[in-house]
Amino acid sequence: MSFKELKNNIFYLGSQDPDRKLFDQLIPLPDGTSYNVYLIKGSEKIALVDTVYPAKINELTSKLKESNMKIDYIISNHAEQDHSGAIPKVLELYPDARVVTNAKCKALIKDMLLVEEDKFIEIKDGETLSLGDKTVKFIMAPWVHWPDTMFSYVIEDKILFTGDFLGSHIAGDDLFVVDEQKIYTGAKRYYAEIMMPFRNHIKKHLEKISMLDVDMIAPSHGPVYQNPKFILDAYKDWSSDNVKNEVLIAYVSMYESTRKMVDYLANKLSQKGVTVKAYDLIETDIGEVAMGLVDPATVVLASPMVLAGLHPNVAYAAYLVNALKPKFKFVSVIGSYGWGGNMTEQLKTMMNAVKPEFIDPVLVKGYPVEEDFRLLDKLAENIYEKHQALADTTLK
Numbered sequence: 019m020s021f022k023e024l025k026n027n028i029f030y031l032g033s034q035d036p037d038r039k040l041f042d043q044l045i046p047l048p049d050g051t052s053y054n055v056y057l058i059k060g061s062e063k064i065a066l067v068d069t070v071y072p073a074k075i076n077e078l079t080s081k082l083k084e085s086n087m088k089i090d091y092i093i094s095n096h097a098e099q100d101h102s103g104a105i106p107k108v109l110e111l112y113p114d115a116r117v118v119t120n121a122k123c124k125a126l127i128k129d130m131l132l133v134e135e136d137k138f139i140e141i142k143d144g145e146t147l148s149l150g151d152k153t154v155k156f157i158m159a160p161w162v163h164w165p166d167t168m169f170s171y172v173i174e175d176k177i178l179f180t181g182d183f184l185g186s187h188i189a190g191d192d193l194f195v196v197d198e199q200k201i202y203t204g205a206k207r208y209y210a211e212i213m214m215p216f217r218n219h220i221k222k223h224l225e226k227i228s229m230l231d232v233d234m235i236a237p238s239h240g241p242v243y244q245n246p247k248f249i250l251d252a253y254k255d256w257s258s259d260n261v262k263n264e265v266l267i268a269y270v271s272m273y274e275s276t277r278k279m280v281d282y283l284a285n286k287l288s289q290k291g292v293t294v295k296a297y298d299l300i301e302t303d304i305g306e307v308a309m310g311l312v313d314p315a316t317v318v319l320a321s322p323m324v325l326a327g328l329h330p331n332v333a334y335a336a337y338l339v340n341a342l343k344p345k346f347k348f349v350s351v352i353g354s355y356g357w358g359g360n361m362t363e364q365l366k367t368m369m370n371a372v373k374p375e376f377i378d379p380v381l382v383k384g385y386p387v388e389e390d391f392r393l394l395d396k397l398a399e400n401i402y403e404k405h406q407a408l409a410d411t412t413l414k
């Protein structure tokens with residue numbers, strides 16, 4: 019076969035999508051993405067692991083025809099349609115093939131793709147599928163990031179197919195990771211956008227993986243890891259309870275008052291040795307902000323008052339913080355207003371899922387003056403002291 023080989027008759031039949039700009043009509047894709055499909059050729063049976071996004075169906079069918087092989091099983095690790103979208107087409111090409119998956123994934127595929135019940139083989143955690151000289155073991159891994167997610171592990175070759183888990187939205191010609199630093203950034207962004215709300219599930223799944231003898235991790239987006247330790251260590255760090263001596267400031271400024279406050283606070287924090295990452299929400303894509311939320315101990319939102327509340331872009335950022343559930347401990351709000359409103363109470367309501375400790379806000383009428391800068395000094399000192407108090411426990 020002309021396809022790239024992971025090892026020992028396990029091939030890559032996926033599609034690259036370098037021009038795709040948005041995932042789920044929500045997540046910016048600066049590096050495009052890929053929909054990874056793997057073909058496992060056993061001595062008796064042949065299985066596909068996942069399929070492709072519907073727009074890439076023709077690419078997959080061409081590759082399957084070129085392979086000149088009969089597919090016996092389609093292992094579906096996850097029902098989202100960037101991986102399951104071509105299942106009906108593959109079943110049309112191979113009417114005797116069966117979709118091998120768990121009950122939850124089966125139900126979703128039936129609902130979304132109208133695949134008939136008799137096309138499935140339902141498996142449970144720990145069960146195996148023999149392909150002759152290769153055995154696939156199924157490991158349930160719910161909630162990374164849907165309830166149906168599972169891993170498939172080829173015992174003889176020590177390859178773990180992890181679905182979305184441990185992946186990255188990166189398109190490219192390299193089957194394997196070449197530049198770990200580049201992939202680290204892409205994988206961190208992907209973790210932040212998709213996996214971070216499921217941190218506690220992630221910890222459990224990492225433990226399960228640590229019990230396996232894994233030579234290679236093949237996710238359903240981005241390149242394959244020949245050095246699994248690299249991505250497993252990164253996930254251990256991101257999903258741990260440890261926070262960094264770092265403040266994320268996400269801001270909008272209309273007439274420079276709020277920006278002046280952001281610059282002043284950032285400078286004061288830096289002088290105290292606190293790392294500051296500031297994001298202008300008008301210019302920064304939301305994936306960058308999500309990635310910035312992985313590590314810091316504190317989040318500061320900075321906004322001008324708009325219609326008695328947060329600027330809508332800052333309100334959107336607050337919504338995302340609450341939805342993505344990063345592990346930060348403290349939050350504050352700073353900003354400028356003309357006549358009135360209550361950004362602090364609005365923010366408290368919007369942080370109902372993450373419940374950070376609120377540090378006194380600094381809200382300024384008009385352009386900041388001397389007494390306002392003293393309040394920002396106090397806020398910087400408060401943040402610094404809160405971080406120091408974590409130094410013996412979770413501050414790393």
Ligand code: FEO
Nearest residue numbers: 096098100101182
């Ligand atoms: Fe890549 Fe949850 O789909």
